[in-house]
Amino acid sequence: MNNHILNHLPYKSSFRFVDNISMLSENEVRGEYTLKQDSFFYEDHFAGNPVTPGVIITEIMAQIGLVVLGIFLILKEAELNFVEDDSLFPLLTSTDVSFYKMVLPGQKVTVISKKQYFRFGKLKCYVEMLDSDNELVAKGMFSGIIKNINIKNG
Amino acid sequence: MTRQEILDELKKVIAPYTTNKEMLAGIDDHTDLIKDLKINSANLVDVIIDAEAKYDIEIDYDSADKMVNVGTCIDVISEKLNQKV
Numbered sequence: 001m002n003n004h005i006l007n008h009l010p011y012k013s014s015f016r017f018v019d020n021i022s023m024l025s026e027n028e029v030r031g032e033y034t035l036k037q038d039s040f041f042y043e044d045h046f047a048g049n050p051v052t053p054g055v056i057i058t059e060i061m062a063q064i065g066l067v068v069l070g071i072f073l074i075l076k077e078a079e080l081n082f083v084e085d086d087s088l089f090p091l092l093t094s095t096d097v098s099f100y101k102m103v104l105p106g107q108k109v110t111v112i113s114k115k116q117y118f119r120f121g122k123l124k125c126y127v128e129m130l131d132s133d134n135e136l137v138a139k140g141m142f143s144g145i146i147k148n149i150n151i152k153n154g
Numbered sequence: 155m156t157r158q159e160i161l162d163e164l165k166k167v168i169a170p171y172t173t174n175k176e177m178l179a180g181i182d183d184h185t186d187l188i189k190d191l192k193i194n195s196a197n198l199v200d201v202i203i204d205a206e207a208k209y210d211i212e213i214d215y216d217s218a219d220k221m222v223n224v225g226t227c228i229d230v231i232s233e234k235l236n237q238k239v
Contacts (some may be wrong), residue, residue, distance in 0.1 A: 066163075085156060093194060093196030093197075094194065094196065094197070117203065119202075119203065120199045120201075120202065120215065120218055122196050122199040124200075143196055144196075145196055
């Protein structure tokens with residue numbers, strides 16, 4: 001199964017936005033997440049009228065579309081002498097997302113990501129999010145790096 | 155290709171990744187891609203990939219590592235172009 005990869009995700013509890021990975025290959029990943037009714041951001045966004053913030057939509061797309069695929073690719077690179085899991089941190093380096101539909105508390109979303117390239121430690125993907133009616137919620141280009149942390153160049 | 159010719163082409167490759175157009179117009183060997191042109195360090199990868207397509211060359215990890223300023227970029231591109239002939 002693909003979900004063993006979830007053990008490598010550094011996110012915990014309120015900031016983990018992946019429930020299941022239904023498809024995973026070197027070029028593509030598909031995963032699902034159901035928004036929790038009691039997530040911390042609904043209380044204030046917006047008071048009495050909860051809507052999933054765009055940054056959270058973006059984060060869900062990044063965690064499934066970029067981080068899951070990125071960790072999968074790095075684990076595949078056998079010669080890469082990565083040591084401890086906890087020294088691997090994903091860093092988002094750019095996003096360009098367009099939003100089409102609102103996502104409400106309790107809704108289930110599906111993220112589909114297609115690799116554009118993975119070179120010099122950078123993964124770039126085209127990522128789409130669909131709702132349970134298979135309608136487009138958001139789409140965009142995501143880039144990030146995952147490696148043993150090295151932030152000297154910012 | 156002369157260094158000047160490579161430089162002229164390199165400006166076009168870099169253009170989409172910097173907002174500092176004034177600085178880009180006047181770049182020389184000492185211009186640092188990150189510090190001077192304010193290119194996002196992860197976008198250096200895009201500069202390298204675009205340069206590969208532009209010059210029809212392949213840039214390996216060690217060469218990419220050297221490409222920190224305009225001069226070293228031209229060095230690497232020039233070296234790879236020579237290997238093709």
